[in-house]
């Protein structure tokens with residue numbers, strides 16, 4: 084997996100409820116050097132060792148609690164008790180885990196980051212027609228519904244939207260009128276005129 088793609092996958096995971104903890108057995112499947120790369124970028128931070136890990140000894144992946152032991156020469160080792168393989172040493176790497184940081188959010192795919200598109204501030208043809216029929220031609224929403232072969236509920240919805248848009252337009256035009264009373268700032272316009 085390319086770095087860019089990997090960042091997007093991890094970003095989605097950080098945002099989701101799947102969890103933002105990466106276990107060592109996952110890292111083992113990553114391309115060589117990817118872990119260091121992500122840590123250097125600040126996308127992952129090392130956190131304290133896991134107390135329970137997926138069994139690295141068998142394909143069952145049962146959860147096991149590594150037991151910490153110290154050899155006669157003082158070296159620390161970890162051991163797991165696998166239900167299939169019995170007692171087995173485990174590479175301490177498998178206890179490590181990392182947390183995905185919030186920094187990764189800037190790699191979220193655009194489609195997930197973008198907010199809902201704003202509705203057009205202009206009335207649609209349908210909204211204009213319905214508004215005119217009800218308020219200018221004094222038709223009932225039921226009559227309009229029959230004309231458009233839809234439900235009255237639908238007509239009310241369109242009317243409501245039309246009213247909301249018109250109200251927004253009115254408040255905008257008032258603020259435009261007010262702004263016209265202010266002295267005009269012509270800075271930066273010379274280059275266009277010239």
Ligand SMILES: [Zn+2]
Pocket residue numbers: 138139140141142143144145165166167168
């Ligand atoms: Zn096992």
